[in-house]
Amino acid sequence: MTLMDQINVTLRKFPAWVLYLAGAAYPMWLLYSGLTGGLGVDPVKVLEHEMGERALQLLILGLAVTPLRQFTGLNLMKFRRSIGVLTFVYVLLHLLVWLVLDVQILSQIWADILKRPYITIGMAGFIILLPLGLTSNNWSVRKLGPKWRSLHKMVYAAAILGAVHYVMVAKGFQIEPLIYLGVTIVLLVLRLPKRRMRVQRA
Amino acid sequence: MAHRWKNDLTHADVTPEAAFLNRRHFMAGLAGVGLASIAKPALAEGLEPNSWEEITSYNNFYEFGTGKGDPVEYAHLMKTDPWTVQIDGLVDRPGDYGFEQIMSEMTVEERIYRFRCVEAWSMVIPWNGFELADLLNLAGVQEGTKYVGFETLYRPEEMPGTQYPVLEWPYKEGLRLDEAMHPLTIMATGIYGKPIPNQNGAPLRLVVPWKYGFKSIKSIVRITLTDKEPPTSWNQANGREYGFYSNVNPEVSHPRWSQASERKIGGGLFAKRVPTLMFNGYEDQVADLYEGMDLSKFF
Numbered sequence: 001m002t003l004m005d006q007i008n009v010t011l012r013k014f015p016a017w018v019l020y021l022a023g024a025a026y027p028m029w030l031l032y033s034g035l036t037g038g039l040g041v042d043p044v045k046v047l048e049h050e051m052g053e054r055a056l057q058l059l060i061l062g063l064a065v066t067p068l069r070q071f072t073g074l075n076l077m078k079f080r081r082s083i084g085v086l087t088f089v090y091v092l093l094h095l096l097v098w099l100v101l102d103v104q105i106l107s108q109i110w111a112d113i114l115k116r117p118y119i120t121i122g123m124a125g126f127i128i129l130l131p132l133g134l135t136s137n138n139w140s141v142r143k144l145g146p147k148w149r150s151l152h153k154m155v156y157a158a159a160i161l162g163a164v165h166y167v168m169v170a171k172g173f174q175i176e177p178l179i180y181l182g183v184t185i186v187l188l189v190l191r192l193p194k195r196r197m198r199v200q201r202a
Numbered sequence: 203m204a205h206r207w208k209n210d211l212t213h214a215d216v217t218p219e220a221a222f223l224n225r226r227h228f229m230a231g232l233a234g235v236g237l238a239s240i241a242k243p244a245l246a247e248g249l250e251p252n253s254w255e256e257i258t259s260y261n262n263f264y265e266f267g268t269g270k271g272d273p274v275e276y277a278h279l280m281k282t283d284p285w286t287v288q289i290d291g292l293v294d295r296p297g298d299y300g301f302e303q304i305m306s307e308m309t310v311e312e313r314i315y316r317f318r319c320v321e322a323w324s325m326v327i328p329w330n331g332f333e334l335a336d337l338l339n340l341a342g343v344q345e346g347t348k349y350v351g352f353e354t355l356y357r358p359e360e361m362p363g364t365q366y367p368v369l370e371w372p373y374k375e376g377l378r379l380d381e382a383m384h385p386l387t388i389m390a391t392g393i394y395g396k397p398i399p400n401q402n403g404a405p406l407r408l409v410v411p412w413k414y415g416f417k418s419i420k421s422i423v424r425i426t427l428t429d430k431e432p433p434t435s436w437n438q439a440n441g442r443e444y445g446f447y448s449n450v451n452p453e454v455s456h457p458r459w460s461q462a463s464e465r466k467i468g469g470g471l472f473a474k475r476v477p478t479l480m481f482n483g484y485e486d487q488v489a490d491l492y493e494g495m496d497l498s499k500f501f
């Protein structure tokens with residue numbers, strides 16, 4: 001058995017709910033820290049940024065599942081749904097922190113969504129994720145059949161929107177958001193060659 | 203000329219305990235100047251100064267990194283002794299002015315100012331400092347001067363954030379001469395009666411309370427008096443978002459967010475936003491500087 005086989009066997013022993021549990025514990029811990037002064041003097045911004053950045057990381061992890069299996073043999077398929085669901089939950093929490101704790105004022109929220117491109121883009125990403133989050137269950141997979149797969153390909157668009165949203169939020173020239181965008185683009189480009197081959201054959 | 207302005211914000215009656223301890227320490231240092239005695243009910247509500255901890259652990263000082271916690275973590279690397287300020291351009295007595303030499307000539311006062319960041323958060327800060335006008339007069343402002351340019355220290359080996367091209371280094375800022383000579387405009391050298399910490403711009407920094415915080419340039423090493431509008435860092439980086447004037451104005455949005463309201467630092471997770479005041483509440487003192495100007499054009 002190769003090392004990768006061993007890793008895969010070990011990973012398979014972990015039930016997916018472990019991921020849900022850890023994923024749920026983290027925002028709760030953040031909230032507790034925010035209430036008890038553990039997030040510094042501006043807990044709202046820390047909470048908002050943390051949920052956004054973690055959501056982007058989960059989104060990237062979800063996109064990495066297939067390439068990782070193709071190129072390294074690491075099999076995370078069992079966890080792909082939980083990664084996806086947690087991505088959606090974190091994006092939702094990021095949005096809620098922004099709505100309820102940060103901007104607060106309803107008229108201003110609407111103005112921001114319509115007038116500020118980075119918020120428009122972020123909202124578009126969320127709206128795309130909404131049906132994906134709601135159909136991340138066995139019943140929907142059965143019900144939608146082949147349509148489920150094409151629906152969930154929308155995550156590619158959401159990933160680009162999310163990464164661009166982060167780049168646009170940054171003040172000045174900052175490297176970190178560009179790294180996220182770069183990694184996202186690479187993960188999407190890795191999915192292209194097959195299609196190109198098909199075009200050649202045709 | 204010192205003492206041209208009296209604090210309208212007061213050390214309020216209702217004070218969080220942590221801040222109170224800080225403040226008692228500070229008040230003792232002031233030896234009963236009696237600043238706390240003038241109560242202004244209209245202004246007192248929620249306007250007590252932020253705590254030392256808040257003011258000195260939540261900073262934008264990109265030379266040390268773009269995170270709010272980076273300056274407090276890395277600014278100790280910056281050597282502030284010895285320190286000289288080069289004053290040049292249209293002045294009678296250009297040259298290098300040592301920090302001690304400057305301090306021996308200046309009258310330090312306490313100024314409790316609102317501080318409004320362009321990112322829509324705010325604090326109230328009890329600065330100690332002297333009027334910029336006094337320093338400029340020390341160097342002798344020549345006729346024909348229209349603007350004052352400022353530069354922050356740029357020492358890459360002591361400033362880890364400068365290895366990234368977030369902005370063009372050194373950081374630069376500028377004021378119109380009348381703004382620079384205004385009694386509200388100070389060079390801060392202390393907070394709560396203590397020497398200003400490195401992360402807040404030691405040993406001396408500008409404070410222009412009616413403008414967004416980034417105009418209040420930190421750790422100044424050069425002041426240049428000129429007849430042309432000097433280049434300023436954020437304006438150079440993104441002129442559409444950051445104007446030369448950058449006066450606090452609730453009616454002129456930043457392209458990426460509204461400036462109509464602000465989050466007061468220190469209110470915790472569920473603090474309500476408060477409306478932003480025109481010229482950050484200093485309209486009576488400074489509005490005449492901009493008479494006849496279209497503030498949405500000269501933002």
